[in-house]
Amino acid sequence: MLDIKFIIENKDLVKEGLAKKGYTAENIDIDALVNLHLDINKLKTSTQNKLEEKNRLSNSIKSASPEERPQIIAQSKSLGEEIKTSQEELAKLQEQFDNVMWRMPNLPSEQSPVAEDEEGNVVIKKVGEPTKFNFTPLDHIELMEKNNWSELERITKVSGARTYAIKNELSRLELAMHMLVLDKLASHGFTTITVPSLSKEKPLYGMGYLPFAQDEVYYMPSDDTYLSGTAELVLNSLHADEILSENDLPVLYAGFSPCFRREAGAAGKDTRGLVRVHQFLKTEQFVICKNDINESEYWHKKLLQISEEVLQDLELPYQVLEICTGDMGAPKYRQYDLEAWTPSQNCYRETHSCSNITEWQARRTNLRYRDNKDGKVRFAHTLNNTGIATPRILVPFIENHQQEDFSVRIPEKLQPYMGGKKFIGKNVK
RNA sequence: GGAGCGUUGGCAGAGUGGUAAUGCAGCGGAUUGCUAAUCCGUCAUCCUGAAUAGGGAUGCAUAGGUUCGAGUCCUAUACGCUCCGCCA
Numbered sequence: 424m425l426d427i428k429f430i431i432e433n434k435d436l437v438k439e440g441l442a443k444k445g446y447t448a449e450n451i452d453i454d455a456l457v458n459l460h461l462d463i464n465k466l467k468t469s470t471q472n473k474l475e476e477k478n479r480l481s482n483s484i485k486s487a488s489p490e491e492r493p494q495i496i497a498q499s500k501s502l503g504e505e506i507k508t509s510q511e512e513l514a515k516l517q518e519q520f521d522n523v524m525w526r527m528p529n530l531p532s533e534q535s536p537v538a539e540d541e542e543g544n545v546v547i548k549k550v551g552e553p554t555k556f557n558f559t560p561l562d563h564i565e566l567m568e569k570n571n572w573s574e575l576e577r578i579t580k581v582s583g584a585r586t587y588a589i590k591n592e593l594s595r596l597e598l599a600m601h602m603l604v605l606d607k608l609a610s611h612g613f614t615t616i617t618v619p620s621l622s623k624e625k626p627l628y629g630m631g632y633l634p635f636a637q638d639e640v641y642y643m644p645s646d647d648t649y650l651s652g653t654a655e656l657v658l659n660s661l662h663a664d665e666i667l668s669e670n671d672l673p674v675l676y677a678g679f680s681p682c683f684r685r686e687a688g689a690a691g692k693d694t695r696g697l698v699r700v701h702q703f704l705k706t707e708q709f710v711i712c713k714n715d716i717n718e719s720e721y722w723h724k725k726l727l728q729i730s731e732e733v734l735q736d737l738e739l740p741y742q743v744l745e746i747c748t749g750d751m752g753a754p755k756y757r758q759y760d761l762e763a764w765t766p767s768q769n770c771y772r773e774t775h776s777c778s779n780i781t782e783w784q785a786r787r788t789n790l791r792y793r794d795n796k797d798g799k800v801r802f803a804h805t806l807n808n809t810g811i812a813t814p815r816i817l818v819p820f821i822e823n824h825q826q827e828d829f830s831v832r833i834p835e836k837l838q839p840y841m842g843g844k845k846f847i848g849k850n851v852k
Numbered sequence: 853g854g855a856g857c858g859u860u861g862g863c864a865g866a867g868u869g870g871u872a873a874u875g876c877a878g879c880g881g882a883u884u885g886c887u888a889a890u891c892c893g894u895c896a897u898c899c900u901g902a903a904u905a906g907g908g909a910u911g912c913a914u915a916g917g918u919u920c921g922a923g924u925c926c927u928a929u930a931c932g933c934u935c936c937g938c939c940a
Contacts, residue, residue: 471899471909474908478871484870791896
């Protein structure tokens with residue numbers, strides 16, 4: 424959510440920012456919004472003047488003589504009717520205004536490349552080389568079959584399309600990766616927190632999942648409850664409506680949770696295997712910091728660095744993308760994605776997404792802190808990044824580390840979490 | 853699922869239907885100077901205003917209702933605590 428005062432003072436900048444994100448005046452009409460705001464203020468002022476008069480009348484009743492009272496009461500009553508009418512009108516206008524405000528995306532950074540869609544994303548860094556094999560490599564599904572690591576077909580009979588069951592060492596590997604990342608985040612000062620996958624509606628608006636991605640989210644009408652697509656949802660609202668002390672900042676969370684996504688817009692894409700599933704496990708990095716762009720950009724880089732370390736620990740070749748304005752989600756100010764080399768598809772595939780949201784979410788959740796310098800209350804900045812998401816990352820992992828005998832090499836950093844094993848797989852003793 | 857009690861500022865905590873006490877913390881100011889104390893103001897949202905001057909409205913979990921007037925009375929909902937039931 425943006426600040427209406429900022430919008431009024433920076434109309435052109437706002438229009439330009441919206442345009443970069445692919446919005447036109449037909450989607451969001453800034454001039455109309457500002458006019459609506461001015462109308463609301465006018466009506467507010469006149470309504471408040473009436474309220475002031477009514478308060479005066481009410482307070483005078485106590486000291487009024489018994490003869491005067493009936494007249495004052497009648498006067499106050501009729502003024503009350505007028506006020507009610509004004510307030511109903513005001514509520515109507517306010518709802519129109521809020522509707523636009525809740526649909527307004529964040530403005531992108533000046534640094535973000537300007538383009539319409541993902542074609543405009545810019546590779547800013549490559550680490551490692553695409554893996555070369557001196558045998559014919561298998562894809563992750565074949566590898567899982569060779570090693571008795573999955574139940575992909577049986578499980579769809581039970582749980583439907585885009586679900587997975589993995590077993591034996593692969594199942595343990597999935598959990599080992601989360602432990603590796605949780606330990607890494609703890610060493611960077613993050614608080615480990617396992618959070619519910621259930622959420623009420625309000626947090627979805629707070630994060631920006633609603634109203635922007637309604638089709639993506641599971642809803643359970645019998646309980647008026649949603650299934651969370653990311654721990655970010657819950658962490659972003661955990662401190663909603665609070666005024667933190669600046670001394671509490673930054674708040675660093677390593678949030679672990681099962682995540683659920685309908686993948687409604689992805690029909691036909693990545694239908695087989697572990698790349699795109701309805702339910703997965705994610706360790707999420709989440710930061711609440713001061714309202715200072717240098718501070719949040721520092722944390723943005725820091726989160727990116729941590730997830731790069733994760734891919735380096737897993738010894739996966741990867742690239743870093745700076746996401747362009749048109750491919751960024753509505754909440755985002757600036758975004759990097761990490762993509763790991765995926766041999767079977769001969770390309771890099773997304774494993775991490777790292778975003779600076781600035782104050783856009785904090786305004787929606789009313790998350791603030793008291794500034795030490797002047798004692799003023801300010802909206803915090805929030806940031807998020809994948810720590811690790813499984814099973815998707817298992818795809819590049821087992822494909823890149825596969826051996827000719829179908830076993831899979833375990834990188835050194837991960838070995839302590841896998842009982843010291845250097846390889847896993849059927850033929851490994 | 854059932855019953856009872858509760859929800860007041862950043863925190864703690866008063867509050868007979870008639871302008872939200874008080875303490876602590878924070879911020880601003882004044883004053884005195886020995887590691888700080890004392891006093892005053894401020895402390896959330898919004899409108900008005902050139903204003904970081906002043907004035908005003910709102911805010912006691914949320915949404916309604918009763919009333920000239922609601923933190924206080926009524927209804928519903930959410931959440932919390934205690935107990936009963938069920939349970940990994």
